[in-house]
Amino acid sequence: MRLIIVTCFVVCVDQINAFIPWRPNTTDFDPSTLHSIEPSSNAIRRHELRIAHASAKFDRRTGARKPFSPLVRREDKTSGPVDLYSDSNDISYWINVNFGSSGKSFRLVVDTGSADTWIPSAECKSKSCLVHRTFGPDDSSTLSVTSDKTFAIAYASGNVEGSVAKDSLSFGSVVVDEMEFGLANMVSDDFTNFPVDGILGLGFPSASILKVPTFLESLISRNIISKHVFGAYLHRTADNKNGGTITFGGIDGSRIEGGVEALKYYNVNTTTSLWSIRLSDVVLDGKIANFQGGRTVIIDTGTALILIPPEDALKLHQFIPGTKSNGETFYIPCATDISLQFQFGSDRYQISSKDYIGDPVDPNQELCLSLIVGRSVVRDGAWLIGDVFLRNVYSVFDMENGKIGFGLPVPAVRVSSSTAGPTPTSTPTSEQVNIVNPTGTNLPDQITNSTSSPIRTTTAPSLASSNSPARYLYQTLFTLSLFIMHSALVLTF
16 A cells, blocks of 8 residues: 555655656666665655655745845844744744734744745644634734735645745744735645644745745845844753854844854855755865865755765765665764765865754664655755754845855753753864864764775665654654745645
């Protein structure tokens, strides 16, 4: 039955052009690294669904971003730090936003991969709407719905449809009057188990599906913020520091080691409407992977994984001894201590093993899913870099200057205080590369260089029971992505 479901999924997706056909070039692979994965494996199936969702999000995204001409202000205005929240497994990050005259609260995913904001409508009778908060005239005397301005979003596993509405919203001390947003009166049942209610789009206006002023544009026009800039730190719940924040209109320098002056900036690709920059290379245990010419990467807060072309994924994982693969999904030793760094320009940022090692897939918990997946999500082969990387940096998204900035984060604690650990250092090597090292009591120690050579294995992993908590987690993880990565599958009316 599961095989039939998977087959139907692929056929249906192809019919709505929601899936990028992908065929690995076997000449680029060592056949000894490939093995079959039974389609009945729930963990693998959910992993594939999440990958398919990522493809769908960027399939039709085209168009160059437009420069901004912000109004001249006497002083910069920001929202101030706004608390970010997540589920216990850090599948998604959201802020609490209040809508309408009653101030009804909704959890909205912060998503730099899309530009639109929507919540479920009270008219929605879908199963998913029945278990989430909905919004309608009974919740707000100031709600206005434009009946002739509708939208329909087609996902790989369902649809979201509705009308464009207008009402006030607020978060923290910020109040936004008469903002336009999507009010969905039909949402796929796959959304049922998600901890979030809707999406807060933080992408470029040229990527908007609703064709209304985006959230950031609304803040600008109401003189709430003075710049199309926002800075964010995505916390790691496993560290018991639920201290993530996002600041609209500015940067929270207190959350960056060395303050705002320590930020390193990288130019955004001006030919697209995506938050994309150039990755110079990847370094594993001090060994340069040598991705010649670098890679274009899309920075997306709404994506939990890192998705890269299969040949790149194979090349990267060959530096992790004991890796097994079917060419797309990779399995790595759960106890691996490989030091993984992404290099932008001359700056290297380390990714904690807590973030790139997923849940166990075998009964002995020796093999874990790698959260770096071999799948292309855009036609030009760009990498999609999500929260696996972003939890290790403080990120700045500057639309006006077309730049993304990274700095070392200073984790905050909302409930109890904690020491931040030693101050990080930037140690230039003979090649003048800045090693931006994570520090702090809850971050891993630096890993010494290994002399181990890349290992390719042929044995297929034994898969854990389909009733394990890890498999339920991945079901939620994959399906959530089908909703927050949606821009490419839209029919507007």
